[in-house]
């Protein structure tokens with residue numbers, strides 16, 4: 001197995017007024033390709049801050065981030081944009097599908113933005129919706145789907161352009177435990193099936209057993 005993400009002494013401070021918050025302090029982690037890694041910790045422990053840094057949505061105050069062997073810590077915005085668009089996919093807690101578009105159209109829209117070839121589009125949209133077991137719901141709009149089904153559409157949308165890594169910040173927070181488990185199982189299966197790496201944050205201790213690797217955060221630091 002090879003390491004796809006690595007951080008060295010990764011730190012992030014936030015300044016608001018006269019106060020400084022050390023949201024992350026000297027975080028050193030390694031994420032192996034093709035695995036499901038979970039970040040856990042109490043509210044305010046730094047999970048979102050860390051996942052945003054790994055996903056190149058934010059820049060650290062100190063330290064280094066490597067993605068696929070390349071240092072991405074201080075890449076200019078245009079390059080970070082490309083990196084996110086080509087190599088990464090994102091799933092969020094609030095599902096944020098386009099409300100007037102069907103499941104099919106939501107995934108197709110994301111592929112169009114990614115510049116996916118027109119003639120391959122239909123097959124890929126259908127394939128991704130089948131992977132998340134929604135072949136029978138393709139033409140439903142979000143409001144005609146359950147919460148878990150909506151989150152599965154969001155996953156289909158996130159994987160459609162074949163990213164290397166999916167980042168998911170509390171993807172199960174708005175689902176009951178049973179549905180949350182289904183969604184995590186699906187992400188776990190994707191790590192085998194599409195060779196994907198998945199990094200997610202969770203509050204739910206019952207879901208941790210599905211992880212290949214778990215990192216615990218406490219006050220911005222990794223504890224063992």
Ligand SMILES: Nc1ncnc2c1ncn2[C@@H]1O[C@H](COP(=O)(O)OP(=O)(O)OP(=O)(O)O)[C@@H](O)[C@H]1O
Pocket residue numbers: 014015016021022023041042043044045046047048049050
């Ligand atoms: N933009 C910001 N400005 C100032 N402080 C921030 C900012 N974003 C986060 N923080 C602080 O950094 C710390 C870590 O926040 P973070 O959102 O990473 O926690 P979390 O583990 O994701 O929490 P939760 O489980 O509630 O989502 C918190 O103390 C938070 O108040």
Ligand SMILES: [Mg+2]
Pocket residue numbers: 047048049169
């Ligand atoms: Mg958070």
